[in-house]
Amino acid sequence: MSDQDVPKEEVEEQLAPYVIEGARSSRSKCKTCRKKIDMGALRIGILIEGPYGTGYMWHHLKCAARRQFDRVEEAYELEAWKEAKTAPDGVPAIEELRGLAEKADEQRKNKKELPHAEPAPSGRSKCKHCNELIAQDAMRVVLGRDVEFGRQVRTSPINVHPRCVAAELLTPDCGTESAGFAAALRANSSGVSPERIEEALTEIGTLPE
Template structure:
């Protein structure tokens, strides 16, 4: 075989650690929020080298800013985006991170009782409206996002707490419920007493 007939294999181009771009289609999913990334939406790709190959894990840029700011900052430092791509100022994304951390710090532990700020919410157990200023109990319900399982807060009437605690996807435990409810609630103790009375006796 002639030497000119032997061609060396062309090495695949090495991928950069980060890639910030507009989504080319609507087929990718954000690895942070698990939702679809719409076409032309800014997305951040973080390189992953695994046993089945190398590729990018995609995140909405705003989701990455809230959860993986260090990767966003590195991508900006490395200018991991094409010239001419309109990207938000890094300070704007850093502000998203600060706001998200503040919201997490202010998030209450479940369960707790509160007064409904409006009449728009519905009881997740019976489906009926919860009147404005009426007492409602906030419990944890299991919700699946892809392969992940998370606890999401739901509002229920005090009278519906017993039925909700017996549901398969309720993540609030019966054991120690009243003590946790009192500890986590910020209403006056007499108001919490009213909610506890409406809930009734719970059997673990």
């Protein structure tokens, strides 16, 4: 009998608030990174009350640590691996996961808002509009592109040539607005000289309204 087949009242009595285990199949997906959780990979189940009853939302253990460390820490305090049907191998120390959480927090703090301009650090990246390489140290503009994940839409950063910005803003899945674009680009492009930002804006030219 699967978890879905257990009566709601019985599930509420049996299920712990957290479980840490090796995935028993490869069918579940991580609710943080949206990728498949491979069989045997460490995962954490966080108990929720949903529209169809009570059940676990599954995450890779390290993904959960990066996004909601307080829940992982609570699961460790409850020794949630003891709730697994089979004791998992290789459960990392909480300090290792704390380090991942701190690093993720630092990255979020340093993350630039969209749109912004920056010199390309190498000559390997391609413009997502024209698919041509962006030369090293040439200015590139980072816009948002809306990507669907199930029923959710997330805005992911994409690199484009300044000359391609106007055309990219007209695409249906562009997540960046043309209104207030120049002001936003100046405000968000920290660490770039005003001269280079104005150079990029000149190349961008007139934007669609």
